[in-house]
Amino acid sequence: MAFIEEPIRIAPNSSYLVPTGLSMAFSEDYEVQIRPRSGLAAKKSITVLNTPGTIDSDYRGEIKVILFNHGKEDFLINNKDRIAQMVLMPVIKMEFEETDNLPDTLRGDGGFGSTGK
Numbered sequence: 001m002a003f004i005e006e007p008i009r010i011a012p013n014s015s016y017l018v019p020t021g022l023s024m025a026f027s028e029d030y031e032v033q034i035r036p037r038s039g040l041a042a043k044k045s046i047t048v049l050n051t052p053g054t055i056d057s058d059y060r061g062e063i064k065v066i067l068f069n070h071g072k073e074d075f076l077i078n079n080k081d082r083i084a085q086m087v088l089m090p091v092i093k094m095e096f097e098e099t100d101n102l103p104d105t106l107r108g109d110g111g112f113g114s115t116g117k
């Protein structure tokens with residue numbers, strides 16, 4: 001069944017919420033991540049805007065892919081085109097504990113280029 005009846009056109013410098021026609025259920029110990037395809041990025045400057053997109057284990061709606069066209073030409077999507085890739089990833093659950101004191105490290109609060117180029 002075609003869920004993209006008409007080709008989708010993404011203009012340069014624009015994003016589009018692309019329907020996949022897919023819904024899924026999986027264990028709550030996992031998430032699904034949506035990632036760009038490197039070929040589309042390298043050749044057409046098409047990427048996934050929110051990469052990696054998160055599909056929660058309790059989500060039952062249609063999975064959608066937020067594509068962004070960084071290129072100079074319109075990007076056309078037809079039914080069954082391969083526009084992104086999904087990866088099943090384990091989720092590590094943790095509990096937070098509030099404190100005023102963190103253990104010391106050499107780095108301390110240095111970041112954002114503090115170690116040089």
Ligand SMILES: O=c1ccn([C@H]2C[C@H](O)[C@@H](COP(=O)(O)OP(=O)(O)OP(=O)(O)O)O2)c(=O)[nH]1
Pocket residue numbers: 034050053054055056057059062063064065066
């Ligand atoms: O690229 C994406 C990202 C998310 N979703 C769906 C599945 C996901 O489980 C749900 C919520 O995503 P997320 O948690 O990233 O969104 P939010 O902005 O935090 O919204 P919410 O308040 O619904 O959690 O939307 C997609 O279909 N594609």
